[in-house]
Amino acid sequence: MAPQIVVEGLTKRYWIAERSPGLLGSVRGLIRRHHRELRALDGISFSVERAELIGYIGPNGAGKSTTVKVLSGILVPDSGRCQVLDRVPWQQRIAHVRDIGVVFGQRTQLWWDLPVIESFELLRDIYRVTHQRYKSAKDELIALLDLESLLDVPVRQLSLGQRMRCDLAAALLHAPSILFLDEPTIGLDAVSKLAVRDFVKQLNRSRGVTVILTTHDMDDIEALCDRIIVIGSGKILCDGTLAELRARVSRERWLIVDLAQTDVQVNDPDASIVRHEGHRVCLGFDPQQVSPAELIARVTARYAVRDLFVENPPIETIVARLYATQADEAAMKTAK
C-alpha cells in the first residue's frame, strides 16, 4: 500500500524584515529595509504509513509548525513535492482538510463565547457531518475525553486542560484519518498531559488514525511515539525510533546528585560534570563504560549525598548535540 504522506525536498522560506535598533534605526527603516532570508524548511523528505504515530521534534524555530502547516494545506511551500492521501494539500485544500484533523496547542478552534456543545454543532455543519455520524462520534469522544460536564460551559471559562480536551474532540468530530497535533500538551499540568496522551494513544491504536505530533515534551515522545523525526534549522537530522536516536547521538546518561555541602568539587574518572549549581551536580556518564550502580556506589562513598537520581539527557540536549555533530560534519566536508 502506498504511504499516506509523502514529502520530498520540501522548502519554505520566509523573509524577515530587519531593523536596526533605536530611533535612528527606525527612521532608517522607513527609507531602506533589510530583509533576511530564513529557511524554515530546507529540503525536507519523509514518508508516513497508515496508522503510524510520529513524534516530530526539534528546538523552537526548527520548522516543526511550518511542516504541519504545509501538510495541512495552510502554507504553500516554495518548492518540493508533498502528497497527503494522494492530494497536494495546498492545491486541493478544501477536499484535503475534510480528511484531516488539526490541533494547534497554543490556540483554540472553539468559539470563544459559545458553550462547547455549540462549537461542536457548528463544526458538524461546517464539515457537513450527517446527524447520525455526528451523534455517534460526539458520544464516543465525550466518553473518551470525559467532556460531559463541560459541554454547556462557554469556552473562555474552561481551564487550559479542559480546553485542550475539547479541542481534541473538535478536531475529530468529522472522523479524519490523519491527525496533526502541534504541541498539544504545551502548558498542561501532569494530569491533563496524561489524559491527552492516553487519548491519542487509544485513537492511534484502536482506530488506526495516523498521528503526527510535534512537541518539546520528551515524556510525550517516550509515552507515545514509535518513530521520531528530528528537525533542526529546516533540515531533518534524524528519522527513526527513540532508541536509534539516542544510540546515534550519544549513549550518555545523567546522574543528578544533591550534595550536603555546596563547596565540594566532585570528580570521577568515568564521569564528566555537565552542570554544577549550588547543591546540585549533574554528572554525565556512558553506561557501557561504567554501570550506574557502580558510579552511584563510588559517588555516595566519597561525598555526603542527600539525594540522587539517574535520567536521560533531555531532548533539547540530544537535539542540540545532534545539530552540533551535523554542523561539524558539514564543516569537515567543506574542509575536504
Place this chain on the structure above:
Amino acid sequence: MKPYIAILTARFRTMLQYRAAAVAGLWTQVFFGLVLIMIYEAFYASSDLPQPMTFAEVASYVWLGQALLALLPWNVDTEVRAMVRSGAVAYELCRPLDLYNLWFMRAVAWRTAPTILRAVPMTALAMFVLPWIGLEEWRLQIPSLTTGMAFAVAIVCTLLLSCALTTLMNITLLWTVSADGATVMLTVLVTLFSGMVIPLPLFPDWAQPILMALPFAGLVDLPYRIYSGNIPTSELPRVLAHQIFWTATLVFIGRWLLVRGMRRIVVQGG
C-alpha cells in the same frame, strides 16, 4: 450554504450580546443627529435659493444615517484582524470552506447585528418620539409602502456592497497584518463619499458625476434618497444596477487578491 449560514448565525448571536455598547452608541448618535439637523436647519433658513433636497428629505436622510451607521464599512473585521495577528487564521484555513465566502459571511454578521441593535430604537425615536415632543419637522418620515419596499431592496444591496468592501479590507490584512493604513484611508473615503457627512446632492455640481460613479454612493446616498423620496422609486433599477455592479466588482477584486494573498500567507507565531 449550510456551513456558511451556521457561521453567520453563530456570530450574529454572539454579537447580539453587546447590547450595552449599542445603547451607549445610541445616545451619541441621537446627539449627532440632532446637531446635524440643527446645522441643516440654519443652512436652509439662511438661503432662499432652491436646494437639491428639501429640508424634510435631509432630516430623514440624517436619521437613517444615524440608525444605520453600523452598516458603513469603515473598519476591518476586528475578529479577522485578531486572527491574522495571532496566527489563529490557521484554523480558518483548516475548514473545508471557501475562505472568501467565509469572511464575507463573517462580515454580514459583523455588520447586521449591531445595525439591528441600533436601528430599531433609533427609528422609533426619530419617527415617533420627535413629533410627539413637538419636533415634527425634524422627524424621520414614514415612507409609503412602495417607497418602503424599494428602500428595503436597496438596503439589502447596501449590506452586500458594504460586506464586499469589508471583506476586501480584511484581505489586505494578509499583507499588512494590522491594516491600520487601509482603515484610515477607507474611513475617510467611505464617510465622506458615501454621503454620511453631507448628503451627496449638496456637494458641488461638478463633483456629482464622480460621486455617483464611485461605489460609496451605494452605501448611503442612493438608498437614503430613495427612502426620502428624493430619488423616485421608478429609478430603483438604476440604483440597484449601481450597487450590484460595484458589489460584483469588489467581490471579483477581493477573490483575485485572496488567491495571491494565500500564496504568500505567513502564519504568525509558533
